[in-house]
Amino acid sequence: MKEAFTSDNIAGASDSVIAAIMAANQGDTMPYGNDDYTAQVTRMFTELFECDVDVFLVSTGTAANVLSLSAMTPPWGSVLCHSESHILNDECSAPEFYTGGARLVGIGGKDAKIDPIKLKTLAHQKKGDVHSCQPSSVSVSQVTEVGSVYTLQELKTITAIAKEAGLPVHMDGARFANALVALGCTPAEMTWKAGVDILSFGATKNGAMTAEAIVVFKKPLAKDLGHLRKRGGHLHSKMRLLASQMIAYLTDELWRINAEHANGMMALLQDGLKGIPGVKINTPAQANMLFCTMPTPMIEYLLAEGYAFYTGRWAEGMIRLVTSFRTPKEGVEAFVESARYFAEQGA
Numbered sequence: 001m002k003e004a005f006t007s008d009n010i011a012g013a014s015d016s017v018i019a020a021i022m023a024a025n026q027g028d029t030m031p032y033g034n035d036d037y038t039a040q041v042t043r044m045f046t047e048l049f050e051c052d053v054d055v056f057l058v059s060t061g062t063a064a065n066v067l068s069l070s071a072m073t074p075p076w077g078s079v080l081c082h083s084e085s086h087i088l089n090d091e092c093s094a095p096e097f098y099t100g101g102a103r104l105v106g107i108g109g110k111d112a113k114i115d116p117i118k119l120k121t122l123a124h125q126k127k128g129d130v131h132s133c134q135p136s137s138v139s140v141s142q143v144t145e146v147g148s149v150y151t152l153q154e155l156k157t158i159t160a161i162a163k164e165a166g167l168p169v170h171m172d173g174a175r176f177a178n179a180l181v182a183l184g185c186t187p188a189e190m191t192w193k194a195g196v197d198i199l200s201f202g203a204t205k206n207g208a209m210t211a212e213a214i215v216v217f218k219k220p221l222a223k224d225l226g227h228l229r230k231r232g233g234h235l236h237s238k239m240r241l242l243a244s245q246m247i248a249y250l251t252d253e254l255w256r257i258n259a260e261h262a263n264g265m266m267a268l269l270q271d272g273l274k275g276i277p278g279v280k281i282n283t284p285a286q287a288n289m290l291f292c293t294m295p296t297p298m299i300e301y302l303l304a305e306g307y308a309f310y311t312g313r314w315a316e317g318m319i320r321l322v323t324s325f326r327t328p329k330e331g332v333e334a335f336v337e338s339a340r341y342f343a344e345q346g347a
């Protein structure tokens with residue numbers, strides 16, 4: 001079996017996360033988040049983000065997203081997001097379900113980043129018209145779905161437009177750590193200091209087993225989240241087993257170490273592929289995900305060799321490669337070598 005670049009979800013969890021679950025598994029604690037582990041998670045996030053935050057642990061990124069959206073969007077509202085966003089394309093209409101019917105409005109924009117000019121128009125469209133869905137919130141993905149990363153200035157531009165229209169801003173941070181490492185800024189700078197009101201803080205793709213956090217910076221948005229989470233089936237009775245994962249993930253900067261590794265492996269992969277005849281980088285990878293295009297025979301060769309990655313879902317020849325905190329350097333080098341070998345043989 002050769003290296004797989006299918007997703008960062010194919011990696012298991014970090015050893016220290018599993019060890020933390022084992023340790024937290026001893027003895028009894030109060031259920032439903034009324035335990036010391038869960039309280040510690042809130043303290044750790046408060047320190048990490050340098051501000052007072054409300055934290056709601058859930059077990060999937062989809063739950064974090066759709067519960068966040070339901071806290072900021074009424075059933076008659078609309079969520080303005082990129083047309084390639086995960087919430088629009090890959091959550092099986094859970095956002096509509098959890099919000100009680102809100103509409104997701106996809107906006108175009110290069111590299112899967114929302115076009116500010118289009119956002120500005122849509123943020124005000126038909127406001128107050130009783131016949132129309134009301135623009136209610138904005139959601140950005142950081143890392144985006146094509147592997148690009150919003151700069152702090154780009155984020156601020158989006159959030160300023162949203163604020164001016166009175167719309168709260170959600171960030172889908174399923175790959176939050178990868179984006180942060182790419183920008184080299186602080187968690188505060190990439191969130192509330194840039195105008196983000198509520199964050200889906202992803203951990204599962206980058207070392208946790210099943211733990212994600214909704215981190216609320218704008219206090220009023222937290223008001224109903226306890227009930228929304230319970231109603232949505234994500235108030236875990238044995239919350240300490242989620243909390244212990246998050247504690248391990250935040251301890252000794254495991255999140256940063258893991259993301260640095262994943263991003264580093266992607267940089268190596270991208271650099272190697274760049275020079276190979278026939279390979280085109282579609283969107284330069286800034287974090288741990290890359291979309292590129294290859295001749296179909298090269299794709300077939302790599303798959304036959306035993307490498308794994310997604311293809312056939314997009315334009316012909318387009319493939320997606322994702323590295324994780326566990327991707328080995330040798331696996332990356334072997335993949336590049338195989339692609340190069342094929343290109344040279346073909347030539």
Ligand SMILES: Cc1ncc(COP(=O)(O)O)c(C=O)c1O
Nearest residue numbers: 060061062063086141172174204
């Ligand atoms: C950008 C983005 N957001 C959210 C999610 C949802 O995560 P989960 O599969 O844990 O529900 C994913 C998962 O692939 C993702 O890529």
